[in-house]
Amino acid sequence: MRRLIASLAIVASSALIAAPVLAANPPPATASTSTPAAKGLWLLTDYPSQTVRAGETTSIHFKLQNMGLAPEPLALSVSGVPAGWKIDIMGSGQPVAAAMPAMNDNVSLQLRVDVPKEAKPGSHTVTVHAKGANQSIDLPVTLTIGEIAPAKLTIKSSLPALRGTPRSSFDYNLTVTNDSGKDLTVALTAQAPGNFQTTFTEGYGSNEISSIPIAAGQSKDIKIKVTPPREIKAGDYPVLVKVSAEGASAEQRVTLQISGQGKLSLTTKDGRLSGEATVGKNADYTLVVTNDGTAPLEDVEMSGSVPTNWKVEFNPKRIPSIAPGEKKEVQAVVTPADKAIAGDYVASFRAGARGDSANADFRITVTTSTMWGIVGVGIIAVALLVLLGFVARFGRR
Amino acid sequence: MPRSAARREGSPFTGIGPVYLKELADNLSSIRMLVLTLFIIVFGAFPVASSLQQLRTVVGSDAFLFLRIFTIEPEQVPIPFVQALNFIIPLMAIGLGFDLVNSEFNRRTLSRVLSQPLYRDALLLGKFLAGITTLAVAMVALWLIVFGAGLLLLGLPPRGVEVARGIGFLVVAVAYGGVWLAIAMFFSVIFRSTATSALCSLGLWLFFFILWPMIAQAITMAFVPAEITSLDQFMGLQQLGLALQRVSPGTLFSEAVLGLLNPETRTLGPMLPSQMRGAIMGAPLPLDQSLLLIWPQVTGLIAGMIVVFTASYVIFQREEVRA
Numbered sequence: 182m183r184r185l186i187a188s189l190a191i192v193a194s195s196a197l198i199a200a201p202v203l204a205a206n207p208p209p210a211t212a213s214t215s216t217p218a219a220k221g222l223w224l225l226t227d228y229p230s231q232t233v234r235a236g237e238t239t240s241i242h243f244k245l246q247n248m249g250l251a252p253e254p255l256a257l258s259v260s261g262v263p264a265g266w267k268i269d270i271m272g273s274g275q276p277v278a279a280a281m282p283a284m285n286d287n288v289s290l291q292l293r294v295d296v297p298k299e300a301k302p303g304s305h306t307v308t309v310h311a312k313g314a315n316q317s318i319d320l321p322v323t324l325t326i327g328e329i330a331p332a333k334l335t336i337k338s339s340l341p342a343l344r345g346t347p348r349s350s351f352d353y354n355l356t357v358t359n360d361s362g363k364d365l366t367v368a369l370t371a372q373a374p375g376n377f378q379t380t381f382t383e384g385y386g387s388n389e390i391s392s393i394p395i396a397a398g399q400s401k402d403i404k405i406k407v408t409p410p411r412e413i414k415a416g417d418y419p420v421l422v423k424v425s426a427e428g429a430s431a432e433q434r435v436t437l438q439i440s441g442q443g444k445l446s447l448t449t450k451d452g453r454l455s456g457e458a459t460v461g462k463n464a465d466y467t468l469v470v471t472n473d474g475t476a477p478l479e480d481v482e483m484s485g486s487v488p489t490n491w492k493v494e495f496n497p498k499r500i501p502s503i504a505p506g507e508k509k510e511v512q513a514v515v516t517p518a519d520k521a522i523a524g525d526y527v528a529s530f531r532a533g534a535r536g537d538s539a540n541a542d543f544r545i546t547v548t549t550s551t552m553w554g555i556v557g558v559g560i561i562a563v564a565l566l567v568l569l570g571f572v573a574r575f576g577r578r
Numbered sequence: 579m580p581r582s583a584a585r586r587e588g589s590p591f592t593g594i595g596p597v598y599l600k601e602l603a604d605n606l607s608s609i610r611m612l613v614l615t616l617f618i619i620v621f622g623a624f625p626v627a628s629s630l631q632q633l634r635t636v637v638g639s640d641a642f643l644f645l646r647i648f649t650i651e652p653e654q655v656p657i658p659f660v661q662a663l664n665f666i667i668p669l670m671a672i673g674l675g676f677d678l679v680n681s682e683f684n685r686r687t688l689s690r691v692l693s694q695p696l697y698r699d700a701l702l703l704g705k706f707l708a709g710i711t712t713l714a715v716a717m718v719a720l721w722l723i724v725f726g727a728g729l730l731l732l733g734l735p736p737r738g739v740e741v742a743r744g745i746g747f748l749v750v751a752v753a754y755g756g757v758w759l760a761i762a763m764f765f766s767v768i769f770r771s772t773a774t775s776a777l778c779s780l781g782l783w784l785f786f787f788i789l790w791p792m793i794a795q796a797i798t799m800a801f802v803p804a805e806i807t808s809l810d811q812f813m814g815l816q817q818l819g820l821a822l823q824r825v826s827p828g829t830l831f832s833e834a835v836l837g838l839l840n841p842e843t844r845t846l847g848p849m850l851p852s853q854m855r856g857a858i859m860g861a862p863l864p865l866d867q868s869l870l871l872i873w874p875q876v877t878g879l880i881a882g883m884i885v886v887f888t889a890s891y892v893i894f895q896r897e898e899v900r901a
Contacts, residue, residue, distance in 0.1 A: 488856030522853050523871065524844040525861035544858065549870050557877035564884035571888055572699055575895035576590045 220249035224311055224320035225287070232327045236298035240271075240291050241322060245311055247282035254281045255313040257290070261321075263305045267295035270309070280311070294324060302326045332429035333360040334367060336422065344438040347475065351407040353435045354384075357393070357424050358400035365426040368392045371405060372421040378408040379420065407437060414475050415441035441476030443505070445539035447532045450510070455544040461519045466543065468511045470532045472503040478534040483511055487528045490518035503534075515545060523549045593696025597704030598711075605674065605712040614670045615716050619723065621666050625659040626724050628652030630731045641862065644736040645743060645839045647728050659724070660747075660835045664828050667751060668758040668783045670716065674709045675762030676776040679894065683770055689899055702894055706763060706887060713755040714748075721748050739865055746838045746869065753879040754831040758783070760886035767890045767897070786826040794822035809850070816848040827882065830875040837872035846871065 226243035233239045245255065256279045257270045269276050271291040280288045292309065309320040335358045343351045359365050369391060371379040380389050384402035395401050407420055418437045423430060448454070450467045458464035472478050479502050483495035496512040503509055513530055528543045605611050629650045633643065640646060651658045679702070682688040692698060721744065729735065736744070761782060765775040798819040806812050823829045833846045841862035863871065 489852040491856075518853070520850075520853060522845045522849060522857070523863055523867040525858040526856045527858055528856065546864070548864075548867055551870060554870055554873045557873045560877050560881050561884070564881040564888070568884055568888045568891065571892050571895075572590050575892055576697060576699060 222247055222250060222255075222311070222316045222318055224309055224318050226320065226322065229321070230323040230325070233294055233296050233324050235296050235300045235326055237296060239294045239296070241294060243290055243292060243309065243320060244287045245280050245282050245290060246287040247284055249285060250316070252281050252283050253313045253315065254279050255311040255316075258310045258312070259292070259307055260310060261305070261307045263300070265297040265300065268307060269293045292322065296326065300326050332363060332365055332427045334358065334365070334424050334426060334429045334431040335360060336424050336431040336433040338433050338435055341434065342436040342438060344440065346442040347409050347411050347413045347439055348442065351409070351437050353405050353407070353422075355403050355405060355422060355433060356400050357395060357403060357431075359395040359397055361397060361429065363427075364394065364396050365429070366392055366394045367424045367426045369403065370423045370425070372423065373407060374418050376410040377418070377420065380406045382406065405435070407435075409437060409439055412475070413439055415439055441505070442474050443472050443476050443478035443503070443534060443537055444474030445478060445481065445532050445534060445537045446471045446473050447530060447539040447541040449541075454541060455546065457546045457548060458515055458517050460517050460521050460523070460547060460549050462516065464515050464545070466513045466515065468513050468530060468541070469508050470500065470503065470511055470539070471508045472505050474537070475505055477505060478503045478537065481532055481534040483513075483530070483532055485513065485528060485530045487515060488518070488521070488526050491521070491528070492516040493528065517545070517547050521547050523547050590697045590699040591703065592700060593694065594700040594704045597696065597701055598708050601705050601708030602711055605708055606715070610673060611712065614673050615719070618666050618670055618716060619720060621662055622659060622720050623723070625652055625655045625657060625662050626727060628655045629659060630727060634731060641737075642740060642841055643732060643734070644725070644728050644740040645841070647724060648747065648835075649839045660832070660839065663751060664832050665787070667755045667831075668828070671709070671713060671755045671758035672762045672776070672779040672783060674712060675759040676766055676779050677772040678705050678709065678763045679766045680770050680772050680775055681766075684772065692899055698895060699891070702891055706759065709759045709763070710752065710756050713759065714752045717748055717751050717755070742865055743838050743841070743868070747835055750831065750834045750838065750872075750876060750879065753876065753883060754827060756883040757827045757879055757886065760883045760890065764886050764890040764893075767894045786828055790826050791823065794819060794825075797822055813848060813850070820847055824875075824878070827879060830878050834872040834875040834879070837868050837875075841868060843868070843871065846875075
């Protein structure tokens, strides 16, 4: 209880002391010279001395701060505007002429500075005034015409060269850094040889992008996926990745080292994938094995799957090597089973080498021997002969 | 009787022409023939009309649409056309043949005919050929009615291969009729009474249609061992059952027709699973392969016809004609 009374006494005494101080010392003229925990009105800005560029519009953020005073409308104005310049006070995107900050609150304002193209280098001081019935403060801002640090981008690749076959996809991870003081939207482009496909995705995302926003001083990971055309020859192919934004650009060269790959295809000489075979007899079909790929294929082995009890042989069984674009003929000898039933069957031929294989389904029409037909005719002939024999034997009169 | 052969003069078939033509004229103008033809047409037209009704609603394409008229099982009628024919052709053949020879005996015209300058050989063969021709005429008429109705109601022409298969079917049907004609004639040679001969023919017909399938099955069952241990054993039993069934001309006819009119038929016997592997089911066989498939059946029908005819010939030659 006694402590409570003591603290109340301290508060009361400090209030008593503060009031005469305030009354004695009017608020300081500028925010930069204000003392902390003070009561009063201030105009605040982070950088009271700034660089602007001729022919461009610059926005300067500032705040009107009210500490412990009763709210009142404060008329805003700017003085010291150089000839030809245009400086507006903006609040919430609109030009404003007065502001009224609540007690212990602030109002965000902007100074929009339109610098004419022909403005000469040099420093100008403009003063922002806030004037109310009881208080008024000023904020001098020094604007220097000069060069603003230009946008700057850098791009780096962790693995600039990848190796693969024409069928693999090449993924390069790139880091783009915005080294300028501005947030930038960076456009992504890639220059690749003809028929190469390039797509950009964000770091670990799957969406295809064409530009990416990067905050000032930040960096972002992007990924470029390059898909070469299937029939491309072996060799090194460079891809130039370019990032650009507002006049700044950076390039990074990545390389695809494509090794050739063989590609098998299997068909017949005339392209017809059907044939005939007689039960129990050999039937020859000429298959053509082609290497449509870009590298030679070694040790191509022929195999086939045929219905049960059928036989299939290849001549030659193995082809030592097929150069790209080369065709080799293989004789497939198919023997239907002795007990096969007439009709259509599927036989599958396969050419396989390391890395690739090709299949061809072959439709074989099995025909049965006509021998039994002849036997049937023979039986009828025998029956007729028997009849004639009886005619000769029993004919009377 | 070697002397008789030595005594004979000229061809045994002189005079076959007049006999054939006279018999044919008798057959075609007889009321019996009219009744039989009407019978067969009505019996055949009913399933065909139902099949056509059903085929008209078929939307999917079918390479052998015309052949389906014969083989499809209509919804309203429980038997397809070919099965009706399987049943009816023997009846017609028996109707034509059961009194071929013994009616001549009974009318006492045989000795009068044989007093003409012609041999018995020619008489018997002429009568038989006239019967076959009559059957063929009826079958062709029926066949043309079916194809014509198909053209009218399906509104598309049959393909060449369909017509070829249809003609093959016609040949098989005539051969099947010939077997039953030969059987009927055989009984007409044996029995003097036409009623007995008709009864025997019809009895054999019923025997083959109703009793024989059961008997064949019973015989097969008798051969079944206590335990079937191998696939070969099973196949052997199946083959035995089929072989017994094939004694009946009706089985031969239906198998031959199946092979001809269902081009997808690959085999008429049992098929091993190993034989089916890799086979493209539903693929039609070429016509020559289908013919090869049914050739044993066709051979059986034709050879059977000749054998039965030979038997009746031998008996007829040794008979006493003078009454």
